[in-house]
Amino acid sequence: MDTMSALIFHKPGDVTVEEVPIPxxxxGDILMKVHATSICYSDIRVFKGEKKATSGVIPGHETAGEIVEIGSKVEGYKTGTRITICPILACGECYFCLLGKRNRCIKRVTLGYEENGGLADYVLIPEQLVKLGHIIALPEGLSYEVAALTEPFACVLNSIESCHVMPGSSILIIGGGPMGLIHVLMAKAVGCPQIIVSDIMDSRLESAQELGATICVNPQRESLKTAVMNATNGLGADAVILSVGNPNAVNEGLEMVRKQGYYNLFGGFPPESVVQLDPNRIHYDEIFLTGTQNATSEQYVRACRLLTAIPDAGKIVTHTFPAAKADEAYNVRLRMEGLKSAVLY
Ligand SMILES: [Zn+2]
Ligand SMILES: [Zn+2]
Structure with missing residues (x-):
């Protein structure tokens, strides 16, 4: 048996399950038998043509499995080890790599976009990734399905740390999709007494409440600003996270961050989005406006450990599919059904 089932991205709107050779x-390489790969909203953005990936690539950057084959020159790894990976192929030498910010590497490529990722029976962990040490052994007891969430949890760890979210902080999360809800879980784990979530879908607000949000607002029915100001003594939230890729929501979030608070544009926007905003709001109120994308290697390591301390982490995955139906995992996300979907191999 030298072929495997893999999902292939051909072009926007076109992904198919195919039999391809096992890498x-x-x-210098390592081969991982994939056990679980979850679908990221960025995979959906690639599918929609909003974000680029190489034609013919196997998508999937949120993946976990076990080491089944080790290259002759690789040392320090054992077959059978349960692992997840940081999918960032960084050069290790540029300014950002030297700063420890491999997610900002100027030569960065990423498994699942430019190189083959985890929506297949096997994924080749290339020599460069092995050298970078982007292979993380799973803590005992952490299931593959939850371990595959290391990447999105690392992204959220980067988000809340960039926003200096601390025990006692108030946080407003605009957008109750999977990434918004991971912010809820993380904010709860960190010790935020006020976790405010806004979404226009009531089902997502229900999930937010179940996972630890303290105030859930549907802005189509009530004023989000009033709710946030009431909850924060009229100050605004210490941190505001925009977890929707809607440029029209940028100003709304800016209104609800307190003076000297942090505002993170967490979700990617459609190309050529333009936003007008009041520079004096940022100047006079000393707002820290930032974006975050992906995470540092170190945040991956901590996110993987942190998963064991967040018992509800697995609830983010609501739909699972077998290898032969990997394309269906995309369709449920496109239809906005449930939360995250994953393919089990
Ligand atoms: Zn992701
Ligand atoms: Zn680099």
Whole structure:
């Protein structure tokens, strides 16, 4: 048996399950038998043509499995080890890599976009990734399905740390999709007594409440600003996270962050989005406006450990599919059904 089932991205709107050769392991590579790969909203953005990926690539950057083959020159790894990966192929030498910010590497490529990722029976962990040490052994007892969430949890760890969210902080999360809800879980784990979530879908607000949000607002029915100001003595939230890729929502979030508070544009926007905003709001109120994208290697390591301390983490995955139906995992996300979907191999 030298073929495997894989999902192939051909072009926007076109992903198919196919039989392809199992990758050959070079002297510096490691082969992982995939057990679980979850679908990211960025995979959906690639599908919609909003974000680029190489034609013919196997998508999937949120993946966990076990080491089944090790290249002849690789040392320090054992077959059978349960792992997840940081899918960032960084050069290790540029200014950002030297700063420890491999997610900002100027030569960065990422498994699942430019190189083959985890929506397949096997994924080749290339030599460069092995050298970077982007292979994280799973803590005992952490299931593959939850371990595959290391990447999105690392992204959220980067988000809340960039916003200096601390025990006692108030946080407003605009958008109750999977990434917004991971912010809820993380804010709860960190010790935020006020976790405010806004979404126009009531089903998502229900999930937010179940996962630890303290105030849930549907802005189509009530004023989000009033709710936030009431909850924060009229100050605004210490941190505001925009977890929707809607440029029209940028100003709304800016209104609800307190003076000297942090505002993170967490979700990617459609290309060529333009937003007008009041620079004096940022100047006079000393707002820290930032974006975050992906995470540092170190945040991946901590996110993987942190998953064991968040018992509800697995609730983010509501739909699972077998390898042969990997494309259906995309369709449920496109239809906005449930939360995250995952493919089990
Ligand atoms: Zn992701
Ligand atoms: Zn670099």
């Amino acid at each position: 050959k392991v070079g002297p």
